[in-house]
Every structure is written in C-alpha cells, then in structure tokens.
Amino acid sequence: MMSYRIMLLLLFIAVLLGLLFVCLKDYEPAYYQPFLPPCKDHLLGTNDIGYDILTVFLLSVFNSFVFAVFVSFATVVIGTLLGNISPFLGKQSDFLLRKTFDIIIVIPNILLLIFFSSLFKPSMFVAGTIIVLLQWATVSRVIRAKAISAWRKGYIVISRQMGASKGGIFFRHILPELMPVIMVMFVNKLRMALFAEATLTFLGLIDLSSFSLGKMIRYSTNFYYLDVWWNWILPPVFALICIISLVNFFGLHLEKVFNEHIRGFPV
Amino acid sequence: ACAENSTFYDKVVIGDTKGNWGYPNPYAHYPRGPGYTRMSFLFDSLLWKTNDGIVLALAEKWSYDKRGKKYYFKINDNALWHDGRNVTAEDVKFTIEYYKKHPYGWVDVTDVKTVEVIGENEVVFHMARPSAPFIPNVAASMPILPKHIWEHIENPYNNIQKETFIGSGPFVFESSDPVRGFYHFKRNRNYYLGEVIVDNLIFSKVSNPLIFLLKNRIDVSVIQPEMIDILKKNNFKIINSQSSWMKKLLINHNEPPFDNKLFRKAFYLCINREEIVRQAHRGFAEPANPGMLPKQHMYYCQNNNMLNYNPDIAKKLFSELGYRFENGVMLDGDNKRIVIDILVSDITAGGEIGIGRDAEILKKQLEKMGMKINLLHLDQSIIDERVKNRKFTVVLTGHGGIVGDPAFLNRLILCENGSSVNSACYEKNDSLIELLREQIVEMDSNKRKKILCQIQSILSEDLPSMPLYYLSGYAAYNNENSPAWYYTKGGYSIGIPLPFNKMACVNNDDKE
Amino acid sequence: MMIRNSGLPFLDFKTYGFLKRLLFLLTSYFVVIFVLISLSYVVVANLPGDYYISMYENTSTGFSAGNADIQSFFQKEIGYFGYLYDIVTFNWGYSFLYAKPVLQIIGEVLPRSLLLVVSAGFLSLVFGLFLGIETAVRKSHPIEKISVFFNSAVDGVPEFVVGLLFLIIFSTGYTPPSLSVAEDYTFFTIAGYMILPVVSVAVANIPGMFLIARNSVITDMVHPCILTAKGKGLTDFYIKYKHLLIMALPPVLSRFGIRFGFILTGALVVENIFSFPGLGTLFFEAIQMRDVNLIRGIFLVSALFIILMNMLADTVIHIIYPFYNEKRDINDVL
C-alpha cells in the first residue's frame, strides 16, 4: 500500500503540473530544434517536431487522465441509470434493455470505432462519447444484476410489504447498496478509458491534434530506430502502466474497504 | 554467357511496410507505384525507362513522325511469353484494343486511334492527336497482354486466375498472398533482354524495415531518412530519389475568400515552408516551388517569384483587401474573425499514412496571423469524395507523380475528364488553360520547355494550389545479397519514384 | 407446463427446462444477430466513398474518371433485403480488394486470427482460473501477495504496450518474426511467428481473468458447502477443481464472454504491431479501400464470433449450473 500512496502522489503531482502548464503557458509548447538529446533545458530532450518532451509528457498525462475521468464518469452515470430502470418499468422493458446490453456487448467495439473514425477522425470528445455509448451496457449489466439481487433481499421485500414506494426504496436502500459496485465500476471504467484512449490513438483512430499518452506513444514509436527509447517512448509507456496500476490498486483498495463487512471469514 | 563475372543472387527479399498492393496483373494491382512495380516485373512494355533514359524492351526498334501522328515499333523476335509462345504484333494490337474496351487505370490510351499490324512483328500506332507524353506514359508504361489468354477474358477486373499473371517480363509468377503482403516471383530463364540475375524475387511485408534489414531478413527496402546513418554504418548502400512527392494545400476556387488571387497570395505568404520542412521533416524535405515543378525536373524553370514566407507583405496585402488586425486577431470587413476549416489528410509518400505533423505547424503559423484554423482530420477516401464534390475550402493533401512527364500539370489544374481528384479545378485563367492544352501536344521539347516556363510563372502568380514541400525517397540495400537497385531519373513508367526498377535484375551486357 | 405433463413423455422435466432455456437463449441470440446484420448493412451503406474512388481516383495516373464500365462493376447495391437474403444464404459477396469471395478470403485469414485470439483467450482463461484458485486458497502466502500485486499492477495495460515492450526486449536479440517472410507454413514456423503475438495478447489479458477468477473464488471459498465437502473427506485437489471450480466458473465464464470482445480488440492491435496478417489487418485495409463486402464480412464474422463465444460460455454455464440466470430474473422483483 506504500507504493500505492507514492504512486498516487506522483500522479497527483503530474496532473497538477499538467494543469499548471495548461494555465500558465501557452497551451502549445514552443518549437526547439528536433531530436535534442536530454540536456539541462530539456530534461527529456525534444521530439520530432521540436517540442520539449517533458512538457508534452505532462500535458499528455493531464489530458489522458481528464479524458479517462470524463469517459468513466459518463459511462457509469448512464450505466447506473439504465441498469436500475428495469424494476421500475417492468418486464418488457427489462427484456428490451437486456437485449440491448447483449447486442452492444457483442458488437466488436474496435470495428465500430474504426467505422466511425473512417467517417471522421473523431476528436477526443467525440471518441469519448462513442466509447461511452459502447460501454455503458457492461456497467448496466453488472448494476442490473446487483440491483435485482438487492431488490430480492429480505428487508426490501419487507419494506415493500409495509407499503414503501419503489422510488423511496431505491434511494434509501438500493442506491447505498449499489454504491460500492458503482465505485468499483467507476474505477474499472477509468482504466478502460485510459486503455481505449491509448489504443485508439495508437492506431491513429482518434484525432491527433490534442496531446495524450496514446499520441505520444504513436509518434514516438515511429522513430523506434532512433535513440529515443529512454527519453521519448518509454516515459509515456511507463506512465500509462503506472496510471493503470494506480487505478487498479485504488480499485483493489475500494473493493477491500467495501467488502470487509460483506465477506465472511474463510473456513 | 557472361554470367560468370556478374554476381548471381539466389533470393532477394524486398521489404515493404504496407504489404498488400493487389495481385500482380494489370487489372488487379493497386493503381499506385508499388502495385504497378510488382506487376512490371512480370509484364514488359514496349519500351522502358532507366537511368539511360528510354530504353528498348519488347520493341527492338522504334520511331515516330515529327508531328506525333504515327509511332512505329518492331517487336523483339526473341521475346516470349512465360508460357513459351512468341510475343507478336497481334498481341500489341490486342492490348491497345483491350485497354480501350476495359480501361486500365495506369495507362490512358485514348490518344491512340488505331494500331496497324504491318508485319509479323511490326506495328504502327495511329494517333488521334499528337501526344507529348505518349512515349513515357504509354509506350514505356503499358504492359503488353498476351492475346491468347486475355481474349477469352470477358471481365478483367478482379480476375486473378493463374494465367492472367503470364507476361513477358524478367520474372515468372510463382505465388502471391496479398493478405500477407507476400509475392514470390521466379527468374524468367528465357528472358529476351539478357540474363536475369535474381533467382527468387520476394516482396514481403515487414513491420520495421530497419531491424529486418539489419538482421538480413530482407535485402532492400525503402527507409526513413533518419535510418541512413545506422544503415551506412552497417555497410548498406543508400540511394535516394529526387523530389518526387508533393504536399500541398488544395483550394476551392468557388469559395470566398479563396476565390481572390490576392488573398491566396497573402495566405501563401503566411506559410513558412522552411519551418515546416525544418520542424516536421527535420530537413529531409525540400520547400516547394509555387510553380509546382521541383528543381530537378527536366522542365523546371528558374522563377523569381518564390513567394517565400513574409508576414509583413502578407499583412499589407490583407489590409489592401480590407482585412484588419486587432490584438492579433484578423477581422474581415464585417468585423468577423476569419475562420478557415482545413481538411487534413495524413497521406505521405507512397500513399501511406504519415505522422501528420504538417497540419499542426501550419495551424500555428496561420493562427499567428490572427486567423482561426479548424483542422479536420479525415480519411483519405472521404477527402477525395469531398474534393470531388467540391465540398471544402482548403485541403491539406499530397500526391506523387511530379517527376514524370509534365502532362500531370493538366490533371492537377484543369477540371475536365481525366483530371485527378487532386485537381485544383482552376479554370479562371484562360491563358493558363490555353498553355496547358498546348504543352501536351507539343512534340518539340525545347518549345515545350518554354511553354512550361510560362505555365510555371502563371502558377506562382495565380496559386491554383499551394505547394508546401517535396519529399524524396530513400532506400537501402544490402550490397552483397542484392543487385544494385537505383532510383530512376524521372521515375520509371509514368514517373514512379521507387528504387525497384526491374532492369536492375537484368544483366544485359551480353546483348551487345 | 402442458408439454411437460402430456406432450413429451420422453423428456424428464429437467431436460425439458434445459431445452426451454436453451431455446430462449438461441432465440435471443438470433435477435442479436439480426440486429447486427442490420447494423452492418446500415453503417457500411453510409460509409462515404467507395471502392472505385479509393482504388482509382486518388492516383496521379490519369485514369479516366467516370468510366461507367468499371464504376458499375464496383458499385453494385443490392438493397437491404437483398443483403439479408445474401447473408442468410452465405453468399456474402465478393471482395474487390482481394478478388475473391468474401467468405473465402475470411476463411483463409480467420484460422490465423482464431489461433491468435482463441489461444490467447483460453490461455488467459485457464491461467487466470488456475492462478486464481491456487492463490485464493493460499491466502497471505508470499506467492499470493506477489501475484496479486503484480497482476493488479498490470491488469488493463493495453496489449499494444505489452507488444511494444516485447518488441524492445526482443529487437535487441531475437527478431520478432513476421509471418509474411515465411514462404511455407509448417507447424514450427507458424508457432514461431505466433508466439509473440499470442503471448502479448495473453499476457495483457491474464491479469484481468486472474483477478476476476480470484475474486470469485475468494467469495466462494468461504461458502459453507466447502466445509461440507471437507467433511466428506474429499481431497483438497478434488475440492478445488470440482467444488470450487464449478461454483466460481459461471460468473467467471460470463465475464469471459463479455471480455472476449476486448480480447479480439486487443488482438487486432497486436496484429498491427507485429504485422500479423489476420482479420485486423484485413479490416484496416478493407476500410481504407472501402471494400464494402469485406468490411461487412469481417464485421459480421467478428461479431458472430463474439456471440459464439458468449453462447459457448452460456452453454457451459447452463451445463454446469442450469439455474444461473434464473437467479438473476426480474420476475420476483416487479
């Protein structure tokens, strides 16, 4: 858990620095001579277009992280809403909804994204929206299953028997019960969004005009043959791995906290 | 007979990052340089282009009348199809007729009226009109088809039966798997032009040519300029082409404000081509001439009107046009900010997707002037379609084919049948149209050069499209394991800037 | 109910229930497939550009545009119902790009992709389950801690990153082979070429499966029935790989079904890195060149494949435990 804290701190610092850059400096970094090796002025050297890699890196971390938070938040909100709707609307709509999950889940996301991006290279925002549209179903599916098993619990049956309204039960009992799952889903989707952004940008499926880790990796790997591994290719790769691990550990931590009182002791 | 002193290569592997270029017959290859190249190893044309200029191929002798109305070719008696039959004049006649019936994307035979067979191995082409580019673009490009095979083929498109790969070229088709980017050709033992010194020629898809070259998995490949040093250190031979590929801004001339010549000029002056070359290509490119033709081109004319980056003049011009600059924001007469949408395609040399830094820099340069630039990255096909339907303001795009016969200027400027999708469709300057029509039928190369000089200066004045930079190709090959590949001056066929000229594999010393 | 009592005396009602649920599942899959077919039609029909433009127009060759002959050859539109009919009759059209029927070309490429996806998928499933069970029962053993830490750290790291790291590692010594250079297919050449892509995809997916499996096993491990099993005097191995497994498997499998789409996605990307001539490479090309039939074909095949995997997972779940989905039914809640 120690390493987890340290990583959390690092991410925090990186995002903060990114924010600082966004606020203070011109959003677009200045041009220097391309492919400068690391030196005093450019701690990580410069890239093919002459940007300071450190600046680009911090901006990328910031952008990717913000993107991931946006996507995961939207996914979880939509997923939670739709995942909870069936107990209110009835059997037919539940059936429809479940079929919708099934369909969305089996659609090969990447293929559809390739379709979309062949119509237009989507900006990060649009790509995020598409990801949300393709991903809410998995959240909904889990949330729905949990919600339904929550609705079956004894105390809710009794509440209903005592005449509580569905809405009231939802806010008093179901939502708090789902909260841990929602949090865990949020963390999962955060990771998924980071993953998706990096992968899609790497494939060149997202508009490359804003900074992101995927873009950095994509550009840098074009120059794999140069001596840029250590200062250009690996920083974003490791940053990505670190952020994802961090998110995982955070999720693990959450799960542990939430599950402690639920889980029994091993026999 | 001289095979002893020339080296013989058992297997030469040509690496390629894209891989699939279609099947190697005229109707199934991709109508791009590498596709044509693969086909060209199997199919010979009447003539061919090497660094010695136009050389003989299937034609043993050729001549034409000065007015450009008639061409005479004598077919090489020794020329055989891969299946052992003789190549005859009938085949040539058949080929032209077949291409007329089923147009072949690479070669435009509409200028040929008829083909007359005058002897067993002699043909005369009767032209509908004189055509300056006939020799390089048709005679030295057109793969001759074996009549006995193709006459039975109703629909040539997508026909990939094994016999459609039978040609008369230095190599015989063995197998191909475009999905894997894999093509395997075998030596033609009975090649009429001399000994083929490569036994197995293989085109193969590789993810990173550098590593594969260094590991000797492939013997030759097109490379990125930065790889040169590493490869040189490892005793690879590096070759490069002249500027052969152009990135440019395509303008919609129907759309204000770009319908105004002065505006275009001012706009062009805002663009620092040097910086684009320096930052986006690290110097491995050449700033383009507003007259379109690169310096090395045979018909290039020195031009003083280079329209180099000059924001001050640009500002002055803009002010004359009624634009104002306030706090670094460029406003038009109605006090509205100038907003320009640029469609961006990341296409780069060889039709591949590049890294696409140009747009980034361009945007920055233009925004420095106070315009607002919206970049719209789009798939190439969509850009093509939008350009075709003239649904754009400015497009950042590029194309090759600028080393060949300057006939391409017509396709890139005029808007008529046969124009490229990259055409500027600029038909507002009648004298330009006139000159273009003239240059293409002018058979005298000195006179033609004069016309082209005029054309180039008009182009730098009118700026129908805005050339940004030229790219050159680089390739590396293993000196020991592969023949000496070379970039053909002016490109082979219609100007393909690739090092894979099939004549590099033919030892034609013993012909003399 | 009627059938159970009268119509089909040869079916005992457990089998009957099983068949009924299976039938339901199949019909719902049928609906899914139908929607996907329609989707593929609509999306592809609205793709801007077409094969003719991509192939012949953006060239500097001066090909006469507007040649009705070629255009009409390449721009056949069959309409929605024609399309449906063709799909159902397995006449999936013709790939202009590869000059072969779509099904044939997919048939050539699919085995390679399948080998990649399925072997990576099953590797991750089996490894994940095995590791999950073994570590879950060894709570607070150092191995457990290390594997949980490591797997949590790398879970969700994109395949392409794993692939890239492999490339770095191996480009110094052993060259990542490209399947294209091979002239022949033998078991060893294929295995040699497959190994890095497969390992990349598998490595990227094992942690996820591991964590899911472990989570599931940990919850199930405290289920009282495990105590019963011990009380019967059964061996640890049997308890782990029968009782624990069949309890942990249904949720794990249903997650696997969902994840399979991701594995496929990852495989496409890895194909890209390793120049692996699989469905992904084919699809990119098809999209770029607007080879409409091939696009549809690949889309449908991958979707069908995902469906098939889901179906397989569901069926296995049904066989293991016929009432898995029943417990998630909404009927009691309404």
Added chain:
Amino acid sequence: MKKGEMYNNLSIKNLTIKYRLKAHEILALDNINLDVPVGKCIGLVGESGSGKTTIAKACMGFVSGNGDVNGSVFVKDTDIINADKNIAKKLRGETVALMFQKPEMYFHPNMSIISQLAEIFIKRRNYNRNDAFKEASEKLSSFYIDEIHQKLYPHQLSGGQLSRAMLCMSMLLEPDILILDEPTASLDKRHKELILEKIQKYRTKSTSILLISHDLEVVTNICDDIYVLYFGEIVEKLSNKKFCERPAHPYTFALKRSFPFEGSKKQLMGIKGDVFSRIVHRHDESHFQHVHTVNVEESFDNHSHIAEGGCLFAPRCPQKINQCFYEKPLEIAHPEGFVKCLRGGVVKSLHVVGVEKSYSTDFRMYIPRFSIYNGELYSIVGETGSGKTTFAKIVAGIIKPDSGDIFFEDVKAEHAALFSKHVGFLPQNPFSSVNPRFSVGEVLYEAFELKRLDASEDKITEILRSVKLPTGSEFLGMNVMQLNAGSLQRLCLARALIGEPSILVADEPTSSLDPSIQAKVVNMLQTLQVEYGLTVLFITHNITLAQKISDKIFYMSSGTLTDDYTGSISKCI
C-alpha cells in the same frame, strides 16, 4: 484409560476456541471437556450462540480461519485438531461425520443433491458412477426423498428435504461418531419421528452420537446424557432422567422451563436477559485484556463487565448472591454428572416439613413435605374450604402452624421477621386490604416503614414502575379508593414486593377482577417471575389459568396436598 471406565469414541479435552475479530476476540468455547462413550447418545443443549456448532465443527477438526484453538479433540484416540491433515481427512466422513445445522447453506449450490452424495461413494469407496448413483438414490429414498427430488438442486428443495438429505449424507459412510447439529429443526412431526427412529437405530454398540438440538423433547427422547452449554462453558452434565425430573443448574432449569414440551399448556417465558457473545478485549492500550459478556442491548463500547472469575450466569440468575459475582463455581459432582453452581444448584425457596394445623371446626391440614424451588410458580387448586388460604397464610407467617417447620432457603423460619423478609403476600380482595383513607403514597410508605426500609422517591418510583403503575406525584396523592380494581391489585402487588421478598404468596389475587384485568395481573406476575426470579405460590380456583402460568399444579383436598393433578402432562415436566 483407567480400567472399568467406558471407552470414549469421542473425547474433548480442555478445548478453548477464540475467534479473532477486528477489535476484540470472541471466546466461543472455554475449556470444554466432553466425552461421548461408545454406544451412547449424548445431547448438547444451550441457548443460541452458546457454542454448540463450534464444538460440533471442532469435532471434525474444523475451526474457522479466524479461530484460535487450544486443547484437543480425540476421535478414537486421534487428536483430530492437532493431527496431520491427511489423517484428519481420512477420519472425516469415515469415522466421524457431521450433519451441518443449516443444510440450505451447506449444500453445494451448483450440484444436484444426488451427485453430492454419489461423489462420496465415488471418491471414498471407489465405486463406479452408476453404482454410486444407484446406491445414493437408495439411501436418499430411505430418507423419504423421492427420485424426482433427488435430481434437483438445493435451492429447489424445501428446508425439510434438505435436512433429510444432509442427515443421509452424514450417515452415508456409516461413521462411528455421528454429530448431528439440529437434525430435526425443519421437520414436521411425522418426519421428525421417522428420522428420530433412524437415529435411534443408528446407535449401536460401536457407534455413538452427539446430538445438538434446541428441541429438548428430542434430546430427552433419545439421549443418555445431556451436557448443558452456557456461553462456551459446560455448566451442567446430567442424565436424561435427572434432566426430566429436576435439573440442578438454574440455567438448565430456566432453559427447560422455556421449552414447550408436548402437552404443556403453560405460557412460555424465556430466560431473563439475553446473551450476545462473550468477548475478550481491552479498551485501550493501557487496559488489561479482559473477558466479559455483552448483551444485545449493549454496544461494545458500553457494556457490563463481570468480574474475572465470577459465575457467567450470575447476571441472569434469579438466585444469585454476591458471592456469585466474584467466585468461579467449581464442578460439583454427583453420580449422574456434575453441576457448576456456587449454590449447588437451584435452591429451595420454601421448604415445608410436617406442617400441621387444625381448626376447631374439625378441619385438619397436614402437609408432610412441600417445597418450591427458586423461580418457580406453583399453583394450588382445590375445592373451596380445602385449606388453600390456610396454607398460604402459614407460609406467609400470618398463621402459626401447630407443628412442623418452614425453611426459607434452607434457613429455618423461627421468628416473624424472617417471614416478612422472605414472603410477600397478595390478598384475595384488594379493596379490603388497603386503608380506604390512605393515598397511594401512604400505602407504600407504610409498607416501607414496616419493612424498615428508607422510602426514597427512587425506590417508590421503581417499585411502581415494576408493576407498571404511573409514578407521578399526582398518582401518589390519589386516594386508593379512587383506583380501579386492577390498579389497586397492582398497587397491592407493589406493596408485597417491597423489600424484595423471595416468595410471593398470592391468594386468589384475580378472583375479584374482570377478565382483562386478571390477564394483566397474571402477566405481570409472570414477568416478575422471569425478571426478578420471584418464586410464586399461586392459589386459585381457575384451573385453566393455573395451567397457563404454573410450573406445577397442586391439588388441595381436605387438608392434604397432592401433585398428581398433572397426570396428563408429558413425562418431562
């Protein structure tokens, strides 16, 4: 093993199990010693949470992952707790088998019932699949589970079916030691009998059974010896006979009283107070670790401590004395077992020997022997004029008997003060037993004064509250005649309870009251009996009422007292 001692199939020695929790530990078992001899059926009873299941599991060698175990459990001379894992594995199922308490949880949810049985044959007996299933099917059928249900999954079976299947499973390999944890909990009467028969039959010369049940009827039906578990400690071991007749320990006694034996019509009353668990913890770092109990109402932060070494049952015990809180009771052995009680078991609140009283009207009453144990409620019914009130008055010390002795808690009552200390008297007619000029307060003050106690406000409030009367000064100032009959009787009750007498003698306290008030007063009596351990001698004509509330009913007939009135009640009352 000494000669002559019976061979024990199962023998628990000094077993202590603690469950570790986050902040504290739960002491589930504290130094348990328990033997299950060959051929015997041993019962284990105790309240919920007393640790029965923990013992049962420990006998299989199972201790929860968070449990710390000390001591040993010998299964046929092998210490299954400390033995090698493989040896323990061999013993399970084959030598010792456990029927788990909640079958619906302990079956594998994803396997059909029959396959869960058959796999035992396959894995332990190397049967082939078909034989195993056939055999399992036969066995299940013999436990009244038909073939259709055998193939179902646990969630499709009813509780009773599952518990039968679980029982069948535990008997499958015919282990020598069978531990049954609530085997009959969810069975109907018919199946219960059938199953009990099966269990009875299972017990042979070589096998022995440890039966855990809340169903005392079942325990008394089939067990030879019974252990009583309280809070992880065995407080009493006794034979079946003694259990039926008169258990010694107040806990056993109370437990028994709480159980609805067949034929009993008495209203059920639980044991006073509640247990939650026995926890070991320290409040902060500076504190010593200590053991104490926590009640349901109490939180872990706010709980009552019992002094180290006191009797665990003391806080709930009706007959506790100060000593109980600090002295650990030792085993007091008797031929049929032992009891752990400082007072040697339930004390006799009242013991009457040879009391004789004659009136000039030819009425003669002679009671050779009569005793009431602490906390019991006895009723005396009988014809009018048979001498009930006389007896009551003698006990209350109002009338002096001609001869004979009266003992209160084994102390001979020689002077009046002892009577008034030990006995509260509730007369028949409330109206005539209070001074009509008195106010409520005055009635109570008088009683306090008489008993030589300080009548503080608190005490009066408390006493009024215990009989559920208002406590305001308004009420205290009310004239007693303004009260209704029920309130007045309760006031009388309160008056009788002043000074905490151990026996309440109630002479037809309800006869002059309407049914509703009568019910309330009677309920109150019972509550007091449970809460304060009040021993009650209840005199009434209403036999139905007596049956509802009494532990025992005596019949008075012309001066003689017989207890055979209860002939129709089951043998164990």
